[in-house]
Amino acid sequence: MRRHKSDIYQSRVHLVVTLLIVVVPFILFIVFAQAIEIPVSKLFLYIGTSGLRLLIAYTAATIIALILATLFYKGKRGKVALPLFDVLQNIPTFTLLPIATLFWGASERTVVLLLTIIMLWPIFFSIINALQQTRSEWDEAVQIMKLSGWKRFRHYILPVGIPGLVTGSIIAIAEGWEAIIAAEIITNISGLGQFFQAYSTNPTVTAAGILGILVLIFGLNKLVWMPLLEKSHSNMES
Amino acid sequence: MSALTLTGVSKTLHHKKIIEGINLDVHEGEILSIVGPSGSGKSILLKTMAGLIKPDHGEIKLSRDDGDDISFVFQGYALLPWLTAYKNIELALIAKNVPVAERKTKTSSMLKALGLEKYPHLRPHDLSSGTQQRIGIARALVSDPRIIFMDEPFSEVDSVTADILRDTLLEIWHERRPTIVIVSHIIEEAIELADRIVIMSPQPGKIERIIKNTLPRPRNRRSHEFFEMEDQIYRILKP
Numbered sequence: 001m002r003r004h005k006s007d008i009y010q011s012r013v014h015l016v017v018t019l020l021i022v023v024v025p026f027i028l029f030i031v032f033a034q035a036i037e038i039p040v041s042k043l044f045l046y047i048g049t050s051g052l053r054l055l056i057a058y059t060a061a062t063i064i065a066l067i068l069a070t071l072f073y074k075g076k077r078g079k080v081a082l083p084l085f086d087v088l089q090n091i092p093t094f095t096l097l098p099i100a101t102l103f104w105g106a107s108e109r110t111v112v113l114l115l116t117i118i119m120l121w122p123i124f125f126s127i128i129n130a131l132q133q134t135r136s137e138w139d140e141a142v143q144i145m146k147l148s149g150w151k152r153f154r155h156y157i158l159p160v161g162i163p164g165l166v167t168g169s170i171i172a173i174a175e176g177w178e179a180i181i182a183a184e185i186i187t188n189i190s191g192l193g194q195f196f197q198a199y200s201t202n203p204t205v206t207a208a209g210i211l212g213i214l215v216l217i218f219g220l221n222k223l224v225w226m227p228l229l230e231k232s233h234s235n236m237e238s
Numbered sequence: 239m240s241a242l243t244l245t246g247v248s249k250t251l252h253h254k255k256i257i258e259g260i261n262l263d264v265h266e267g268e269i270l271s272i273v274g275p276s277g278s279g280k281s282i283l284l285k286t287m288a289g290l291i292k293p294d295h296g297e298i299k300l301s302r303d304d305g306d307d308i309s310f311v312f313q314g315y316a317l318l319p320w321l322t323a324y325k326n327i328e329l330a331l332i333a334k335n336v337p338v339a340e341r342k343t344k345t346s347s348m349l350k351a352l353g354l355e356k357y358p359h360l361r362p363h364d365l366s367s368g369t370q371q372r373i374g375i376a377r378a379l380v381s382d383p384r385i386i387f388m389d390e391p392f393s394e395v396d397s398v399t400a401d402i403l404r405d406t407l408l409e410i411w412h413e414r415r416p417t418i419v420i421v422s423h424i425i426e427e428a429i430e431l432a433d434r435i436v437i438m439s440p441q442p443g444k445i446e447r448i449i450k451n452t453l454p455r456p457r458n459r460r461s462h463e464f465f466e467m468e469d470q471i472y473r474i475l476k477p
Contacts, residue, residue, distance in 0.1 A: 135316075137312055137315075137316035138316060138318060140285075140290050140310070140312065141310070141316040141377075143290060144308065144309060145333040145334075146333055146334070147329070147332075147333040155329060156318070159320045235319070236320060237363045
């Protein structure tokens with residue numbers, strides 16, 4: 001097990017590269033903040049606010065996806081529910097934005113709710129996909145042991161579902177960045193969206209901002225998701 | 239006293255009758271072997287007895303009402319690939335709410351009993367099929383169940399290891415007296431282990447005969463009586 005952990009960072013080069021990927025955007029942000037003459041703290045506040053919303057929505061989406069997937073991945077319940085979820089995920093989520101705004105106004109809550117719904121589907125369907133790979137012999141072994149309830153989830157469903165959770169998270173977070181910027185522009189609340197809207201007339205700043213976000217997302221992928229993906233798949237080798 | 243009773247049990251899978259009209263009484267504390275040619279539904283019968291497969295007709299009754307006190311050694315081992323050897327065995331105890339300290343002692347002693355003490359931290363895909371099979375056996379024995387179902391448990395180990403494992407199994411049986419139902423395609427193995435041998439005939443799987451094995455233990459594979467029983471079973475299998 002220890003060997004696997006160190007495998008994630010195969011070499012010093014890898015570590016340096018990943019560190020650079022994290023450090024470089026921050027330096028970039030500072031440089032740009034100076035270039036466009038807004039306080040660095042404000043720029044970080046934009047990123048922080050949006051990042052936090054994303055994190056809250058992601059956590060909520062993950063929990064809901066895990067619960068739904070556990071309930072519906074197999075059996076009669078699944079046969080009824082899965083096609084229904086398939087239809088639901090096809091509803092363009094932004095159509096819900098006016099309704100949500102009607103209830104809660106152009107608020108934090110509205111944006112987070114929207115984000116949660118958008119991020120839920122890729123995570124949910126990826127977990128379902130992973131859980132459907134369970135072998136009947138594993139089911140039988142778990143059934144004989146009478147592993148049930150929370151223990152069944154903790155020791156069986158979760159480990160099998162994790163590769164799906166990771167794949168789904170990669171897609172969800174990517175969609176999440178897109179959605180949060182759009183939602184913040186539409187609702188006009190503070191965050192990255194507002195930043196892009198405010199500087200939309202300044203192509204240099206906008207381009208720099210987009211570049212910064214790309215670097216951030218790339219860094220997150222390289223540093224967090226790829227190692228997790230590798231590890232979760234090697235765990236399932238049989 | 240019987241541990242398990244089957245009355246008129248039948249199962250059809252994919253429009254094919256696999257087993258038909260099985261009546262069988264498994265006695266408490268006995269070792270019962272099921273032998274028969276491939277296609278005689280031995281494995282399906284075993285899984286039906288263990289409650290993994292629902293029969294189309296007939297009834298299966300456990301004498302005591304403790305349905306969770308059973309275990310199963312699967313032909314394909316059915317180990318969970320993300321868990322180490324140790325964790326795979328320990329899971330059987332976790333499922334039964336055994337306290338941590340007791341889990342440690344029991345798992346360690348079971349690893350030792352099956353010669354697995356070198357591999358506790360390795361995962362199944364890093365181990366040979368024989369070793370995986372031993373982990374499967376250890377997992378089935380560790381929780382000290384009342385009935386143990388075994389589906390060709392020694393098929394993947396070499397003959398010397400199989401001998402050792404059979405001795406280990408008999409030791410544990412002498413000590414705790416669980417009921418053991420074991421499917422085997424090796425006649426000698428059945429004679430060496432079992433108190434009674436169920437001989438099945440194929441298509442659909444039916445019980446052809448049940449032979450009582452009263453040879454004294456430990457059984458000598460080279461004794462006259464052993465060979466005689468072997469001949470008797472072969473005659474029933476190949477009329």
